[in-house]
Amino acid sequence: MKQSRTFIPTLREIPTEADITSHQLLMRAGFVRRHMNGVYSYLPLAQKVLRKIENIIREEMEAIDAVEIFLPALQQTELLDQSGCGTSDCPDLFTLTDRQNRTIALGLDHAGVMTTLLRDEVKTYKKLPLTLYQIRTLFKDEKRPRYGLIRLKEYMMTNAYSFHANQESLDDKRNKVINAYATIFSKLGLNVKTVIADAKSIDTKQSLKFMALSEAGEVTIAYSDSSTYAAIMEMAEVKVEDSHQPETLKEMKEVETPNQHTVEEVSAFLGIDQSSVVKTLIFKANDDLVAILLRGDHKINVLKLKKALGTSEVSLATETEIAEVVSCEIGYIGPVKLPLTMKVYADHAVKSVFNGVSGANKSGYHLVNVNVERDFAVDDYMDLRFIQEGDPSPDGYGTIQFATGIDLGFVSDIGSNLSRSMNAVFIDEQGNSNPFIIGCYGLGISRLLAAVAEQYNDTNGLKWPKQLAPYDIHLVTVNVEDETQKQTSEEIYQLLTSYRYSILHDDRLERAGVKFADSDLIGLPMRLTIGKKAADGIIEVKIRSTGETLEWQREEITEKLQAYFG
Amino acid sequence: MKQSRTFIPTLREIPTEADITSHQLLMRAGFVRRHMNGVYSYLPLAQKVLRKIENIIREEMEAIDAVEIFLPALQQTELLDQSGCGTSDCPDLFTLTDRQNRTIALGLDHAGVMTTLLRDEVKTYKKLPLTLYQIRTLFKDEKRPRYGLIRLKEYMMTNAYSFHANQESLDDKRNKVINAYATIFSKLGLNVKTVIADAKSIDTKQSLKFMALSEAGEVTIAYSDSSTYAAIMEMAEVKVEDSHQPETLKEMKEVETPNQHTVEEVSAFLGIDQSSVVKTLIFKANDDLVAILLRGDHKINVLKLKKALGTSEVSLATETEIAEVVSCEIGYIGPVKLPLTMKVYADHAVKSVFNGVSGANKSGYHLVNVNVERDFAVDDYMDLRFIQEGDPSPDGYGTIQFATGIDLGFVSDIGSNLSRSMNAVFIDEQGNSNPFIIGCYGLGISRLLAAVAEQYNDTNGLKWPKQLAPYDIHLVTVNVEDETQKQTSEEIYQLLTSYRYSILHDDRLERAGVKFADSDLIGLPMRLTIGKKAADGIIEVKIRSTGETLEWQREEITEKLQAYFG
Structure with missing residues (x-):
């Protein structure tokens, strides 16, 4: 392709x-x-990379018996209501009204459409399992579009759904998809961590996300420095550590702590470590107030609390609500002598606080040498805090580190709730009617493009891996008005095209500096420069990834290229 | 691919x-x-055909230096207002409101997006011409979706835009696109007529449409039986025929025609041919009443009338309006002695009516032996009627026939109006600032799929042309529980796959009748049946397009296939 065209x-x-x-x-x-x-336009170079990414996806999905289909963006809103994401309760959903005054959604996914299709067409276990995937643009009323191709209102995705007669079949397919995705990342040259996305699923691997490591990532990942363990930070379970009770449990005493409300203030005031404090938070769960205890240096993870309490109706209690159960200022609440009607739940780490400090439920006072069980009761111990760097890895190997990542995609079990609610059933081998068991998988193609750009660049521009580069070679004619250079370029273009290399030929009437800067910016794997030395049969070569520069004899060019491109 | 998977x-x-x-x-x-x-879901077989169609399009577009891009469906409404299709005046346009309460359009085309891109990025003639194309789904608030994949709310298109510094360059590119499209149709095996879509453009070929001939087509095409001339019926110019005045112009007389209002009634009553009648219609054009004369057997083409009068404000006058200028019933209006203030325009064919019949502008009476110029004046002769079957072809070769077609796409000049209104200009060789001259091209990919299905079928099902078939071969194992058949099928599947044939293998536990019926319905070019004769090394072959059945020896299969598929 001539750059001028x-x-x-x-x-x-x-x-x-x-x-x-x-x-x-x-x-x-x-x-x-x-x-x-x-909302972005993808210009010719991006389109070439996107098509290469799509083809890699197709190859790997087909290798695991996934079949390509193409489902509509326009979707019945009735279907979304059935599948649990109604038009009213889903702020990310775009809807529009047609001339018949009917509301149509721009579906965020295709679980509903796909399940309807299977419900109507697949009646027997003999046709299962079935894995269908597609590649298309999706639309999302993104609250804060940003970071270029990361958070978009219109983006390219591949999504896949698998339908199974039993859980073993789904487990098997999920593993195949995970492996296929791993191969895709590897073919794209991406450094990706597979992370646990749902705390409940550590054992079953029901829900995983794929994160391209990048400083530009919005998601914090907690990973082990010595194993493959990785999780979205919010989701990382905290390993319960053994507690070692000291020899003496000292006598509990009330101490005056005027104007010391926070853990930071109290620990500094008393000259103790924050980890010796038992922090007490009052939450309202459904309509009940509950006391939540944490070690002073830990942070409450409300997501975990909700899961532990089995309700999403969880929020910090208001001052008024708290005043009904304790009569002190909020900074002085503690676990000792709380009203018996209020349940007390503690994070596991509270178990290992001995001779600790807590609020005295009396404004201006804290208790020291507080000990759980001796001085206060706990209804249940739970995993309620955020994991921290330095914590032991939940899998027992190594220590937790944090990194940031770009959320590229997921594998997730839909299970049979959706098919049950849509009455999507099949007849099993025994003649019984069962709902389909469904797996769901997705990769953001626009994000894959951004992630590669994020991982392959230097200050001068992009550095495309060979397998994704929009063209293999940037052929730069330094002076297009020089007859030798022009003719040499044309001959080399023809020669290399006949060898099936794809070539971007900078045939523009521009200064050499402009051409070289553009070439570095675009970042094709190899630049062949046809300049003054062309008259002596010498071609100047630059390898973009390493910056290496070489001079090749014209007659050795195809051989050298084959050695490089393989 | 196993059919069960x-x-x-x-x-x-x-x-x-x-x-x-x-x-x-x-x-x-x-x-x-x-x-x-x-709104349709495209299942695996359709997706395979669509991808083949897309690849044919890509190949031909790239052969004419068109470069692929990907533009957004979500578009600024401001842009649509600029490009003349505002959100309020375009009933086909879907719009939606985002969470920031901003109106966004699902653009019907990409002329605006594309022109903005060029305006912002291309400043000089040196970067022209530039032809960009894309393949994507588009959305349209179709008034009456129907005919399967023909009239859709969500459909696949390829559209292209070319930008030029001068008209010659656009003319050249338009011809290249027309040729590329012709090659695409030929590769798809489609019988397509290229028709004139705009009467003004017969000479300049500014606007053409491509029609797949089909009984299912919604568009009537007028074409010559002896040349390549074809036009959308409404758009077909009528060739002016020579008029041969007879020796005697007879004396005009008033005759009584009680209750004879229509041309049919009057001609029957007087025992004359409808072509001897001069029909007079009163139209309101802007605020003026005009008399329009047609031969009795011809029909007014309001589109032509609007173009001829240079206004879109044209409609039949109401009875009240007519009563202001003539005092008779509507069926008795004629051209003789109309008020002088009213302009009279006649279709060219009126010139050749001699000794004709017309209304007498007096209820219950007609005039006979009416002759133009002698008895009434005409301000101008124009092409105002629909072309009819049997008319001479406007290009002078042959006779007009009608056919119906599916509208597959178009080539059309946008010219420089849009770029002028958007201030999209470049600097030409003389240093002057000029608006881009733009060409616009499109093909409906969903319609191409439908058109092929429309042209390739019989009562038993589809008959895919080789180059588009979702798979080359349907390998049908008659009895999958028969070990010989099963093993033979597996070996042949492996063998032919290694020869790069794509195979759909019916490995289902179904009756032979079901399998053969499905096979005919799906319509792959060739069926290879592995049945009882497999034990004797015989494979039964059916060619779908001809219905021919053959028996091949197993060892000759690859040779025979090569002879068939080439």
């Missing part, structure tokens, strides 16, 4: 709208342009 | 919703399913 609008300056590296470079190298907030 | 839900009955052949067969053969009115 395609559309690669490079920029010298970083666009002000571009907030992360991939976004800046994809803009500057002329891959994308923003049409509106969260 | 993919999703091909065939139907024995014709679905009641399916109104045309392609729709019925694509439903019955398990290619598509309706999700809602005008």
Whole structure:
């Protein structure tokens, strides 16, 4: 392709709208342009990379017997109501009204459409399992579109659904999809961590996410420094550590702590470590107030609390509500002598606080040498806190570290709730009617593009891995008005095209500096420069990934290229 | 692909919703399913055909230096207002409101997005011409979705835009696109007529449409039986025929024609041919009444009338309005002695009516032996009627025939109006600022699929042309519980796969009759049946397109296949 005949609008300056590296470079190298907030046009170079990504996805999905289909973006809102995401309770959902005044949704996923299809067409276990996937654009009323191609209103996805007669079949397919996705990441050259996305699922691996490690990532990942364990930080279970009771449990005493409300203040005031404090928080769960105890240096993870209490109706109690059960200021609440009607739940770590400090339920006072069980009762111990760097890894191997990642996709069990609610059933081998067991899988293709750009660049521009580069070779004619250079370029273009290399030929009437800067910015794996030395049969070579520069004799070019590209 | 592992839900009955052949067969053969009115899911077989169509399109577009991009469906409404299709005046446009309460359109095309891109990024003639195309789904608030994949709310399109510094360059590119589209149709095996879509453009070929000939087509095409001339019937110009005045112009006389209002009634009553009648219609054009004269056997083409009068404000005058200028009943209006203030326009054919009949502007009376110029004046002769079968072809070769077609796509000049209104300009070779000259091209991919199904079928099902078939070969194992048949099938599957044939293997535990009926319905080019004769090394072959059945020796299979598939 001649560069003058395609559309690669490079920029010298970083666009002000571009907030992360991939976004800046994809803009500057002329891959994308923003049409509106969260909506992008993919220009010729990006489209080439996207198609390569899609083909890699197709190859790997087909290798695990997934079959490609194409489902509509326009969806019945009735279906969304059935599948649990109604139009009213889903702020991410775009809806529109047609001329017949009917509301239509731009579906966020295809679980409902797919399950309807199977319900209507698959009646027997003999046709199961069945795995269907698609590649298409989806739409989302994203609250805060940003980070270039990461958070979009219109984006490219591949999603897949598998339908099974039993859980073993789903488990088997899920593992195959996880392996297929791993191969896709590997073929894309992406450094990805597979993380646990749902705390309940550590054993069953029901819900996993795939995170491209990147400083631009929005998601904090907790991972072990010595094993493959990784989880979304919020989801990481905390390993229960053994508690070692000291020889003496000292006598509990009330101490005056005027104007010391927070753990930081109290521990500094008393000259103790924050980990010696038992922090007491009053939550309202459904309509009841409950006391939640944490070690002073730990933070409450409300998601875990909700799961532990089995309700999503959980929030910090208001001052008025608290005043009904304790009569002190909030900073002085403690677990000792709380009203008996109130349940007390403690994070596991509270068990290992001995001779600790807590509020005295009396404004201006704390208790020291407080000991659980001796001085107060706990209804249940639970995992209620956020994991921290330095904690032991929940799998028992190594220590937790944090990293940030770009959320690329997921595998998740839908199970049989949806099919049951939609009455999507099949007849099993025994002649019984059962709901389909469904697995759900997805990868964000726009995000894959951004993640590769995020992981492959330097200050001069992008550095595409060979298998994804929009073209293999950037053929740069330094001076297109020089007859030798022009003719040499043309001959080399023809020669290499006949060898099936894909070539972007910079045939523009521009200064050499502009051409080289653009070439680095675009980041094709190899640059072949046809300059003054062309007259002596010498071609200048630059390997983008390493910055290495070489000089090749013209006659050895195909051999050298084969050695490089394989 | 094993048929048990993919999703091909065939139907024995014709679905009641399916109104045309392609729709019925694509439903019955398990290619598509309706999700809602005008919205379809494309199942695995359809997806395979669609991808083949897309690849043919890509190949031909790239051969004419068109570059692929991907533009958003979500579009700024401001842009649509600029490009002349505002949100309020375009009933086909879907709009939605995001959480920031901003109106977003699901763009019907990409002329605006594309012109914005070029305006912002291309400043000089040196980067022109530039042709960009894409393949994507589009959305339309279709008034009456129907005919399966023909009139959809969500559909697949390829559209292209070319940007030029001058008209010659656009003319050149338009011809290239026309040729590329012709190659695409030829590769798809489609019988397509290229028709004139705009009467003004017969010479310049500014606007053409591509029609797949089909009884299911909604569009009437007027074409010559002896040349390549074809036009949308409404758009076909009528060739002006020479008029031969007879020797005697007889004396005009008033005759009584009680209760004879229509041309049919009057001609029957007077025993004359309808072509001897001069029909007079009163139209209101802007605020003026005009008299329009037609030969009695011709029909007014209001589109032509609007173009001829240069206004879209044209409608038949009401009785009240007519009563202001003539005092007779409407059936008795004629051109003789109309008020002088009213302009009189006649279709060219009126010139050749001699000694004709017209209304007498007096209820219950007509005039006979009426002759133009002698008895009444005409302000102008124009082409105002619909072309008819049997008319001479406007290009001077042959006679007009009618056919119906499916509107597959178009080529059309946008010219420079849009770029001028959007201030999308470039600097030309002389340093002057000029608006881009734009060409616009499109093909409906969902319609291409439907059109192929419409042209390739018989009563038993679809008959895919080789180059589009979802698989090359349908390998049918008659009895999967027979070990010889099962093993032979498996070996042949492996063998032919290694020869790169794509195979759908019917490995289902179904009766032979069901398998053969499904096979005919799906319509792959060749069926290889592994039945009882497999034990004797014989494979039964059926060619779907011809119905021919053969028996091949197992060892000659690859040779025979190569002879068939080439």
